[in-house]
Amino acid sequence: MKKPLLATLAVLAVTGAGAAPAVAAPAPAVRAVDFAGTVALSNCSGSVIRFPASQDDDPALVLTNGHCLETGFPEPGEVIVDQPSSRSFGLLNSAGTRVATLRASKVAYSTMTDTDVTIYQLTRTYAQIKSSYGIGPLTLSDTHPVAGTAIKVVSGYWKRIYSCAIDGFVYRLKEGGWTWKDSVRYTSACDTIGGTSGSPVVDTATGKVVAVNNTGNEDGERCTENNPCEVDANGDVTVRQGINYAEETYQIPACFGLDNKLDLSRSGCTLPKP
Incomplete structure (x- = not known):
């Protein structure tokens, strides 16, 4: 989980391609994502x-x-x-x-x-x-999200919008005594902080919510609170300090x-x- 908000505030206070085709494929539509709702x-x-x-x-x-x-x-x-x-x-x-x-x-x-x-x-x-x-x-959305999808994490608490993409999915995400299944891993641009917990994760092409922001590995520790670790189907553990995660909602x-x-x-x- 993200640190409780007061703890977070205390920490802050202290511290090559080939030739292009003749007609380019249209880029995916991007919907304006704002704070409404x-x-x-x-x-x-x-x-x-x-x-x-x-x-x-x-x-x-x-x-x-x-x-x-x-x-x-x-x-x-x-x-x-x-x-x-x-x-x-x-x-x-x-x-x-x-x-x-x-x-x-x-x-x-x-x-x-x-x-x-x-x-x-x-x-x-x-x-x-x-x-x-x-x-x-x-x-x-009632369908499973897709890796590579452009997303925005919209924090009503901080009135801040983070933009990145879905980097992939985690078989099991373990943090302290809790384990979450098939979690969303962000690319590094979504450097969410305490208080962003619960933010909707919005697919910029559809405008629909595909996940809910919930945690990130802050200190590089292994599977402790505020330091979730990734566990694959074989039980192998990976720690990604500074990377943040969300839970699917489909x-x-x-x-x-x-x-x-x-x-x-x-x-x-x-x-x-x-």
């Missing part, structure tokens, strides 16, 4: 999200990390569902200006097992938020049904269960 938490970042099948009158959802949960880190193997919450979120517009305070009604789902996500249900619908503030949610939509209601028994749902 992102949120600032008390110590993390997040975003208002919807699924491909969500409806405008569904209760809106906020996505962030499991380790951003206000009651503390979920233990390895722990899955939290339908936990009451009144947590508040600062909603940002495209320029990164806070335009509203949104409030949770509950934690719909939270875990740090296999992945690192918390999904809050809000007291307002997508339509109510759009009508009041002119801001819509970000859509989660598997989440299959676990929510009508009215954005969590249903871990749905066909295709692979999220860990309580």
Whole structure:
């Protein structure tokens, strides 16, 4: 995980091709990625999200990390569902200006097992938020991301956007007592810091969320907190100091049904269960 924000602030205070074809292939379309729909938490970042099948009158959802949960880190193997919450979120517009305070009604789902996500249900619908503030949610992609994809990591806490690409995928990412599966590894340009935890990772070609930012190896240590290590299918360990990671989100939509209601028994749902 990224260091708790206060710890991060304390650290900061102290310290050849051949001939070109006659007609070039068109470059991939790039969508403008801004802060609209992102949120600032008390110590993390997040975003208002919807699924491909969500409806405008569904209760809106906020996505962030499991380790951003206000009651503390979920233990390895722990899955939290339908936990009451009144947590508040600062909603940002495209320029990164806070335009509203949104409030949770509950934690719909939270875990740090296999992945690192918390999904809050809000007291307002997508339509109510759009009508009041002119801001819509970000859509989660329901397909696995692709290596080489250009991405942006959008931090509502810091009001900063990081640009890089998906360098590859990690069979197992281990940090302290937690292990995450099939994590996204960034190229080095995404040098995210504490407070960016929970930021949506947006595919610049589609504008859809493909992952949620969660950690990075800060000190070159092996598999310790704030120093995750990569473990391959053979059990071999690789440490990449200064490299940061995210957890995929394509598997989440299959676990929510009508009215954005969590249903871990749905066909295709692979999220860990309580």
